[in-house]
Amino acid sequence: MSRYAPDASADQAAQSRFRPVDSVPSANPAKVDLHSHSTRSDGVMPPAELFQQMTECGMEVVALSDHDTMSGYRELRDLVGDIAGAPQLIAAVEINSIADRDLIEMGVELEEGELHILGYGVDADDPHFLRALESQRDARRVRLMMIIDALRALGKPIDDQIAVVLESDEALGRPHIARAMVAAGHVASVQQAFDEWIDRKGPAYIPRQGMKSRAAIDAITAAGGLPALAHYPAAPEQPELIDLLMGWGLRGLEVYYRRFTPITVRQMEALAAQRGLIATGGTDYHGDGQSYADARSTTEVPREVGDRLIEALGGVGART
Ligand code: AMP
Ligand code: ZN
Ligand code: FE
Ligand code: FE
Numbered sequence: 001m002s003r004y005a006p007d008a009s010a011d012q013a014a015q016s017r018f019r020p021v022d023s024v025p026s027a028n029p030a031k032v033d034l035h036s037h038s039t040r041s042d043g044v045m046p047p048a049e050l051f052q053q054m055t056e057c058g059m060e061v062v063a064l065s066d067h068d069t070m071s072g073y074r075e076l077r078d079l080v081g082d083i084a085g086a087p088q089l090i091a092a093v094e095i096n097s098i099a100d101r102d103l104i105e106m107g108v109e110l111e112e113g114e115l116h117i118l119g120y121g122v123d124a125d126d127p128h129f130l131r132a133l134e135s136q137r138d139a140r141r142v143r144l145m146m147i148i149d150a151l152r153a154l155g156k157p158i159d160d161q162i163a164v165v166l167e168s169d170e171a172l173g174r175p176h177i178a179r180a181m182v183a184a185g186h187v188a189s190v191q192q193a194f195d196e197w198i199d200r201k202g203p204a205y206i207p208r209q210g211m212k213s214r215a216a217i218d219a220i221t222a223a224g225g226l227p228a229l230a231h232y233p234a235a236p237e238q239p240e241l242i243d244l245l246m247g248w249g250l251r252g253l254e255v256y257y258r259r260f261t262p263i264t265v266r267q268m269e270a271l272a273a274q275r276g277l278i279a280t281g282g283t284d285y286h287g288d289g290q291s292y293a294d295a296r297s298t299t300e301v302p303r304e305v306g307d308r309l310i311e312a313l314g315g316v317g318a319r320t
Contacts, residue, residue, distance in 0.1 A: 032306035035282030042173035044287035047072035061306030063092035116230035119220030121313035129223035228252025256281025
């Protein structure tokens with residue numbers, strides 16, 4: 001059962017997260033970016049290089065929200081004081097969580113059966129939280145090995161191209177597989193690798209193992225963080241889902257997302273205001289085929305969004 005109103009689904013189809021976006025620069029390019037990825041998970045740029053580019057773009061408040069690791073943030077917090085004009089840096093993480101049974105029973109439509117939960121202001125030294133993230137990374141590695149095996153069985157081996165990545169302790173993901181497939185000459189682009197081989201309908205798709213959504217919200221809360229629902233444009237049509245997640249401790253909503261249409265952004269703003277959720281936003285920059293400057297200049301995140309999040313996190317605590 002889908003509860004999408006016809007207009008909303010048309011709007012959503014037009015803004016599929018992975019569809020290329022036209023890169024017409026915004027009149028108000030973001031100075032706030034609360035969603036980005038580095039090589040510590042599945043982005044293409046090392047944390048320090050990404051942070052340097054953020055600084056050069058004149059960003060004011062940023063968060064590196066790598067999947068299942070705090071290692072990029074831990075590196076950056078030691079650098080930030082030495083870089084002239086550096087933006088304020090907020091501790092963050094993104095946990096791609098598997099929908100709990102209660103969510104599935106609601107009949108909500110979820111991309112790949114998942115909700116992505118961002119955690120802001122988490123304690124990056126909390127041993128319990130770091131162990132939980134380590135288990136997540138272990139589960140990612142197991143899944144990746146299974147995808148590699150499936151591709152080999154399908155006549156698309158990537159063992160040589162993926163070897164370097166497997167040696168690291170990074171949070172591995174399908175973008176690593178997709179890039180290895182490009183390097184092996186099996187596909188022409190990362191997008192083609194997803195579309196033909198490894199997205200949910202692909203022959204080499206293997207389901208994720210790891211935290212459920214409720215556990216992700218709990219883990220972030222227990223580490224002193226503010227859990228926020230990432231890139232979920234159907235939220236305004238799903239009041240029961242929002243009730244359930246807020247009952248579990250959800251406190252924020254990603255309202256400003258690079259690929260949301262202006263209509264969706266307005267609806268998400270209204271939802272956040274109505275439910276008392278902290279609005280967040282950002283580029284979700286990974287770096288495949290696009291510069292950071294480009295991503296940021298095609299994203300709008302109002303300045304107050306950074307200030308309000310910092311305030312919700314207790315002000316100065318957010319600054320490192
Ligand atoms: P994983 O954590 O292994 O499930 O990989 C998730 C990441 O893969 C997302 O953060 C996106 O960057 C990328 N991704 C997922 N699905 C697609 C898709 N259909 N097309 C392009 N990129 C995708
Ligand atoms: Zn990612
Ligand atoms: Fe995500
Ligand atoms: Fe992301």
